[in-house]
Amino acid sequence: MSTLTPSQTIGPFFHEGLKWALDAGEAKPTDGSVRVTGKVLDRDAKPANDALLEIWQPAWAHGRFGGLQRVFTHEDGRFVFLMPAPVRQQFHANVMIFARGLLRGMLTRVYLHPSDDPAALVLPAEVPAERRGTLIARRIGQDDVRKGRSQVGDVYAWDIRLQGEGETVFFELQT
């Protein structure tokens, strides 16, 4: 038995070291993908402009490195990543957040409800009913960037509230 090596904050200076594996920020949306965009917000609803998000969807071939997308929040705290379009089925992505002030990576999930039946969305039973909404992205329209082209993709909104009112549900993994 050995002592686990403890986590430490990622700090504010990680970008240069980790940007080689950026994916969705530059990747072009393709047929069958949608964009999920939002902000990482702190206790005072102030956007975090120095967060790393790692989106892990092993079942979706779009992401490099076996389903990983790595994105940084921008100066305004906003992030963008890709998910498969939830055509007649729901999808979720595992999202791990690292930032200054976070002592460890915080795991959450974002869910896209099935396009034909929003009420059919299934979340883990352990998520308290009153907090389910923090894990669900809302469809807000179509991607301006691609209007006028042959394909038009949906855009979903999903904010991550680290602390305070509407605090996002975060998970601890069973091992």
Added chain:
Amino acid sequence: MINSATTTSNSSLIYPPYRSTLERGVLQPLVLLELDEQERTTPTFSRSTLRDNDADLTKQSSGEPIGERIVVAGRVIDEDGEPVRNSLIEVWQCNAAGRYHHWRDQHDAPLDPHFHGLGKMLTDDEGNYRFVSIKPGPYPWRNHANAWRPAHIHFSLFGNVYAQRLITQMYVPGDPLIPLDPIYNSAPEGAREALISCFDLDLTVEGIALGYRFDIVLRGRGATPFGL
């Protein structure tokens, strides 16, 4: 610490001496989650993603960086002592003067045109890794009056299963700033000591660089899949 069947305590996510945790640390209990089989794997990185000199931070430029050359090496294992094989490690650090090659670092210390402080590598079949670098310098930060970070190197590890994802920091033995550092102290007593590397004469390269050993234990038991 288990509070109930489905939630865990997270009081450890706020450490007031490290001020940013007050605004960003999660308050609500964490919800226990079971991943499906596919999600228990982890992102994969092949050796083809590595470039020459990714593991020698002193050889990433046309000239020699300033500072004390060091070798950092160690072994990555899981809770059972099994090696974490062929797994990605990324490292980043400031230069010998305490300045990061990063647009946000405004510390009034010189940049070194020959040192960017960025590296990556995969562990071998026994879980071993090794890289060459420059000993990082201490630098001031604004957490409290006259606050200085001890010399440290940031480590990012993916492990062999998703639950092993870890980002941490390695410290250098004998640094008088370590016990004063709120970030070092934000890790639990009895565990934080594992963040301090050990001087290891066997790792030194005679006439070239001093050696430090930093072994890493990731969570998970019997978790390392066969065939990796």
